[in-house]
Amino acid sequence: MLSKKTKYGLKALTFIARTGSDVPVQVGEIAKSEQIPQKFLESILLTLRKSGILGSKKGKHGGYYLRKDPSEILMTEVMRVLEGxxxxxxxxxxxxxxxxxxxxxxxxxxxxxxxxxxxxxxxxVFKNTTLKDLSLR
Amino acid sequence: MLSKKTKYGLKALTFIARTGSDVPVQVGEIAKSEQIPQKFLESILLTLRKSGILGSKKGKHGGYYLRKDPSEILMTEVMRVLEGxxxxxxxxxxxxxxxxxxxxxxxxxxxxxxxxxxxxxxxxVFKNTTLKDLSLR
DNA sequence: GCAATTCCTACTAAATCGATAGGATTAATA
DNA sequence: TATTAATCCTATCGATTTAGTAGGAATTGC
Structure with a gap:
């Protein structure tokens, strides 16, 4: 079974990709929209940042953003970071x-x-799926 | 990750299939050969019997045997029983x-x-793999 | 009747999961 | 410079699952 960590992480990445901009997205915004416990999500996004998939900006108007174009973020990478x-x-x-x-x-x-x-x-499957694919509705 | 239950179960089924006969195989024999804790293996084989994949014979000279030919035992069935x-x-x-x-x-x-x-x-993969495939060396 | 085997139930130690708590740090802005 | 709002970090915790173990009942062959 997929862990909630991975599930939430994928949803969050998709959410960020769907904004389509480089403006940092705040944890609170994602948590509310995707119904994810905020503190839990914080730790997940931190993991994604440490792995280099996400970048972050601290302080007021801070948040998280993608470090690469969604079309260049492979599921192999994301899954290994989140799920192992x-x-x-x-x-x-x-x-x-x-x-x-x-x-x-x-x-x-x-x-x-x-x-x-x-x-x-x-x-x-993971090699041929990017975050862009996931973010298409 | 695959549970030990499933791993042991697959190994045991393979062991039984490899004997190539209908004579019941004893838990102790499998446990010893495959290095599986006997009591744990007992409970696993019991599950496989209840699901209909294995048959059993009680008492002296008892043991477990396959209810179908290995070529007819699909991994979809085995995996759903063992792993869910x-x-x-x-x-x-x-x-x-x-x-x-x-x-x-x-x-x-x-x-x-x-x-x-x-x-x-x-x-x-599971649909196209049978116990026979697994038992070929 | 005895020995060997499966069958069944209950228990347990350890690990993992899914959070939560509390605050430290950093940055924008008034 | 003080305030506010965000990320960052560490520690803890209850519940669940995993991987067995224990002990014996039931059954069968000899």
Whole structure:
């Protein structure tokens, strides 16, 4: 299941992209419009800023803005920041690989085999979807 | 992330399929070979039996066996039994649909749009993979 | 009757999730 | 320069889920 963090994060990014401007958008505005607990959203946007997807401006009239054009923000990047590994098992993860402690040989493992396929097909979707695609109504 | 339950369940099913016979396989044998805590595995195989994927024989020389040929056991079925919904959000699930409480209109929701694609591509993998495929080395 | 197996219920420790609380820091503006 | 409004940061917390464990009842083969 998708975490609320990721869900809220995607909605917030979409909201910002849909404004179509470079003027910073405030957390409160997004929280109200998307029905997201404001404090929770704050921490999510902070994560997105630290990862470089969002930029921020502090103080009065501050807020968050996209650091790239929506058409250049891939879902692979967003999902990895918000949700973590895209693969369903670590032994199949491209960016977060770790050997299974129980599995003696990955190449004989049926779970490994299946999850590679799932990873690749999911990756295909994320690689071909940008924030611009999400923001189109 | 895939739960251990699902991981162990898939490994156990593969193990049983690989025996290639109708003689019941004992939990202890699978647990030992696949390095799975026996009591935990017991409960998993019980779930698979209740769902109709496995059959069982009690008492001495008892154990678990497949109720269908491995080539007829689809991953869609196995995954739904072990892991639950295939979709990453309920509002996109075919078998476990539920409306999001926060989302006023699914058709305008960017998360919905993205997760439908992920669901379909994952489903495509599961629909085209059988236990037989997994059991081939 | 005994041994070996599945079946069933209940419990538990640890981790994760979904927040909330409280304030520090920064920037615009009057 | 004081005020206000925003982000930034750390810490905490209750609820839920996960990954088992414990103990024994029921069933079957010999």
């Amino acid at each position: 590994p895209i693969a369903m098992v670590q032994c199949v993860s491209l960016n977060f690989y770790e050997k299974c402690d129980d599995c003696p040989d990955e190449h004989l493992c049926s779970v490994n085999k299946l999850m590679i396929q799932v990873r690749d097909s999911t990756l295909e | 919904p295939i979709a990453m959000v309920q509002c996109v699930s075919l078998n476990f649909y539920e409306k999001c409480d926060d989302c006023p209109d699914e058709h305008l929701c960017s998360v919905n749009k993205l997760m439908i694609q992920v669901r379909d591509s994952t489903l495509e």
